[in-house]
Amino acid sequence: MSLRFFAPLLVAATLHAASPTADLLVELIRVDTSNPPGNEGKLDDLIAAKLKPLGFSIEIFPTPQPGKSHLIARLKGDGSARPVLLAAHADVVGVEREKWSVDPFAGIIKDGYVYGRGAIDFKGGLAVFAEAVMRLARNKAPLKRDVIFMVEADEEGQPLNTSWLAQTQWDKMDCEFALNEGGWIMKRPDGRAKGASHDVRYVSISTADKTAISLVLTAKGTSTHSSMPRPDSAIFRLSKAMAKLADYDTRPELTASTREFFLTLAKTSEPPMSTYFTNLATSKDPKKVAEADREISKDILLHAIMRNTIAPVLMNAGFRGNVIPGSAEATINFRAIPGTNAADLTAEIKKVIADPDIEITVAGAGRGGRGLSFDNNTRESKTTTDLYKALADSAQKVWPGVPVTPYLFQAGTDAGAWRSRGIPVYGIYPYPISNEDLSRMHGNDERVPVDSLEQGTDLIYRTLLQVAAK
Numbered sequence: 001m002s003l004r005f006f007a008p009l010l011v012a013a014t015l016h017a018a019s020p021t022a023d024l025l026v027e028l029i030r031v032d033t034s035n036p037p038g039n040e041g042k043l044d045d046l047i048a049a050k051l052k053p054l055g056f057s058i059e060i061f062p063t064p065q066p067g068k069s070h071l072i073a074r075l076k077g078d079g080s081a082r083p084v085l086l087a088a089h090a091d092v093v094g095v096e097r098e099k100w101s102v103d104p105f106a107g108i109i110k111d112g113y114v115y116g117r118g119a120i121d122f123k124g125g126l127a128v129f130a131e132a133v134m135r136l137a138r139n140k141a142p143l144k145r146d147v148i149f150m151v152e153a154d155e156e157g158q159p160l161n162t163s164w165l166a167q168t169q170w171d172k173m174d175c176e177f178a179l180n181e182g183g184w185i186m187k188r189p190d191g192r193a194k195g196a197s198h199d200v201r202y203v204s205i206s207t208a209d210k211t212a213i214s215l216v217l218t219a220k221g222t223s224t225h226s227s228m229p230r231p232d233s234a235i236f237r238l239s240k241a242m243a244k245l246a247d248y249d250t251r252p253e254l255t256a257s258t259r260e261f262f263l264t265l266a267k268t269s270e271p272p273m274s275t276y277f278t279n280l281a282t283s284k285d286p287k288k289v290a291e292a293d294r295e296i297s298k299d300i301l302l303h304a305i306m307r308n309t310i311a312p313v314l315m316n317a318g319f320r321g322n323v324i325p326g327s328a329e330a331t332i333n334f335r336a337i338p339g340t341n342a343a344d345l346t347a348e349i350k351k352v353i354a355d356p357d358i359e360i361t362v363a364g365a366g367r368g369g370r371g372l373s374f375d376n377n378t379r380e381s382k383t384t385t386d387l388y389k390a391l392a393d394s395a396q397k398v399w400p401g402v403p404v405t406p407y408l409f410q411a412g413t414d415a416g417a418w419r420s421r422g423i424p425v426y427g428i429y430p431y432p433i434s435n436e437d438l439s440r441m442h443g444n445d446e447r448v449p450v451d452s453l454e455q456g457t458d459l460i461y462r463t464l465l466q467v468a469a470k
């Protein structure tokens with residue numbers, strides 16, 4: 001056999017041995033679970049086939065929608081402590097296929113990355129969690145508590161999500177604490193620091209999620225023939241209100257976690273950014289805070305976690321080309337700091353728009369306008385539990401010297417199903433990524449580094465050993 005023939009085989013074999021988690025992720029991406037409809041059941045079957053031979057007991061819970069189900073796998077401990085649970089959603093958002101440079105459902109490994117829809121959100125995490133619990137089972141570590149692994153349906157869709165399942169199957173999901181998606185393990189933009197063994201800037205673990213509030217603005221006018229316009233155009237009135245909102249931004253509101261997060265950023269950045277982060281977190285001088293806000297907000301993620309964000313998402317006006325419509329409507333989706341209430345937000349927006357003829361109504365509170373109430377999601381999970389501590393300790397082992405901080409997650413997750421019942425949930429996307437990788441989430445050419453998947457698996461495996469092994 002010529003070397004030319006042999007070389008690719010060797011490379012393939014090396015890659016294979018290098019990352020079981022990446023191999024599993026490739027398999028998961030190849031099952032298209034774009035929601036709607038989701039078809040999460042296919043993924044449940046794939047995971048069940050892998051876990052069953054390792055001693056997990058498996059239950060699959062169908063939903064009223066054919067093909068959509070939840071899976072709960074349990075690895076038994078001796079029962080002397082309450083279970084630890086890992087939850088990962090199986091569904092993904094759809095794709096704009098023509099904007100991808102690779103097939104989003106082929107699970108292609110290229111240039112050290114796994115490409116595909118869900119690589120970051122959250123099939124990457126599903127692969128990491130699955131690989132970590134399988135490693136635990138293979139190594140037969142005696143456990144003091146059950147380890148529950150849950151493959152969730154309908155996280156990107158609703159209403160048949162985890163909160164729906166919890167209404168009837170809570171006893172199967174009950175635990176002392178849980179892990180799901182949330183905080184970020186961010187890489188340094190400039191690579192490895194001098195003398196450092198890794199390029200991770202910080203590990204953030206989410207202890208609360210922002211919630212969604214949608215307000216509908218409605219302008220009314222006279223509906224008539226477009227040849228004789230009147231001064232009371234609903235569309236113009238709404239447009240003026242929207243323009244005012246476009247020029248407005250809410251003030252920073254830092255929760256205790258967000259303050260700690262910004263202080264971590266201060267420690268891990270250079271001047272002048274380190275000064276801005278410190279000022280935002282600690283200064284009482286409104287000028288300094290405003291300057292810090294302006295500079296820090298150039299990063300849209302940081303802009304989002306320190307305030308209630310304002311996003312216009314729907315507009316509806318008019319139905320044909322020669323009729324002036326009698327009303328125009330816009331839906332504004334706010335992502336709110338826990339504790340914000342819809343009435344206060346409405347009052348604030350009313351003031352900004354300053355037009356009594358624009359009607360403002362609350363379209364829905366909680367995730368995506370449905371489901372969870374504010375109270376359900378405002379309970380921040382404490383950082384004093386064994387699970388948080390195990391995560392923080394394990395992060396130190398995998399990335400020595402890395403700062404670990406709690407974090408307010410900028411979007412919503414399924415954590416509310418547990419947090420609403422007083423169970424702490426910690427969120428993490430368990431793989432170091434760059435800002436550039438992060439911007440591809442829910443976007444095009446979503447990808448995750450292969451070596452990050454391995455590091456993440458190490459992190460979660462060590463965490464489980466610390467928290468669940470005898």
Ligand SMILES: [Zn+2]
Nearest residue numbers: 089121122181
């Ligand atoms: Zn997700």
